Amino acid sequence: xxxxxxxxxxxxxxxxxxxxxxxxxxxxxxxxxxxxxxxxxxxxxxxxxxxxxxxxxxxxxxxxxxxxxxxxxxxxxxxxxxxxxxxxxxxxxxxxxxxxxxxxxxxxxxxxxxxxxxxxxxxxxxxxxxxxxxxxxxxxxxxxxxxxxxxxxxxxxxxxxxxxxxxxxxxxxxxxxxxxxxxxxxxxxxxxxxxxxx
Numbered sequence: 001x002x003x004x005x006x007x008x009x010x011x012x013x014x015x016x017x018x019x020x021x022x023x024x025x026x027x028x029x030x031x032x033x034x035x036x037x038x039x040x041x042x043x044x045x046x047x048x049x050x051x052x053x054x055x056x057x058x059x060x061x062x063x064x065x066x067x068x069x070x071x072x073x074x075x076x077x078x079x080x081x082x083x084x085x086x087x088x089x090x091x092x093x094x095x096x097x098x099x100x101x102x103x104x105x106x107x108x109x110x111x112x113x114x115x116x117x118x119x120x121x122x123x124x125x126x127x128x129x130x131x132x133x134x135x136x137x138x139x140x141x142x143x144x145x146x147x148x149x150x151x152x153x154x155x156x157x158x159x160x161x162x163x164x165x166x167x168x169x170x171x172x173x174x175x176x177x178x179x180x181x182x183x184x185x186x187x188x189x190x191x192x193x194x195x196x197x198x
Contacts, residue, residue, distance in 0.1 A: 002061055002124040003150040006133045006140055007050050008167060009036045010156050015164035016137055024072065030164050036157060045184045046155045053153050053192065054130045061129030062092030064120070066139035070095050073135075074106045094123060094131070096139050117146040124148070137165055144195075145171075151194050152176070158187035 009019040018025040018033030025033060054060040065073070070093065077085045093109040096119075102111050112119040120143060123131065133140060143149050154167075180192040 002127045002129055002131050003058065004064065004120070004124065004131050004133065004143065004148055005053060005151040005153060006149055006167075007053065007153045008134060008140075008155070009046070010154050010167055011035065011159045011161050011164075012156060013160045013162065014166040014168055015161045016135070016167045017164035021076070024076075025068075025165075028165070032161050032164065035159060035161060036155075045182070045188065045190060049153060049155070049182070049190045050132075053151075054132060059129040060091070061127045061131050062094055063088075064131050064133045064136070064139065065093060065095050066136035067095065067097035067100060069135040069139075070097070070104075070106070070109075096120075096136075096142075116142055117148065120146075120148055137167065140167065141169065141171070144174075147195075149195060151179075151192060154189075154191050154193065156189040156191060 008016050010016050015035075017027070017030050019036035020034065021037075022033040073088065077088050089107050091108060093104075093106060094112055095104060095109055096112050096116050100111055104111055112123070116139075133143075140149070175196040176193040177196050178191060179194055182190045184190070
């Protein structure tokens with residue numbers, strides 16, 4: 001059975017919006033995009049933590065994306081090039097969207113059809129290994145409500161923004177169990193949690 005692992009950058013006040021670029025996600029008038037790069041705490045530690053998590057969970061089985069994140073990553077990484085572009089192009093990608101129609105524009109992409117929770121539950125049963133989610137806050141909220149997320153790898157930056165979309169909202173209620181934790185010299189905490197019952 002597959003494991004769904006959320007792998008997201010967060011600020012100390014829980015903001016996950018727009019970590020990578022100034023223009024990555026300006027919804028709600030958000031003007032502080034690119035904060036993960038500015039915090040000087042990203043570096044090699046996050047890539048190492050993500051790859052170790054994928055290997056430890058039975059191997060990497062693919063990415064789960066919401067529509068918006070899928071389109072953004074496809075555009076930004078294919079225009080940049082480099083090894084991450086090839087890794088994303090060749091990896092299986094499963095996309096939650098009510099507006100997309102197949103064929104999807106990015107290689108190795110599959111549209112999840114019908115009821116989202118049923119489709120993701122079936123995917124977990126069919127595919128062993130880690131199904132990773134980066135970004136995709138609305139998708140995470142839906143899967144969280146359906147109790148389908150197995151693990152959270154959170155890269156918590158020593159930064160408070162005071163505004164922006166958060167990973168955990170007022171509707172979130174759960175007990176989290178810390179299973180691993182490291183820190184970087186820059187003050188970032190890389191913490192792995194498994195959800196339990198509230």
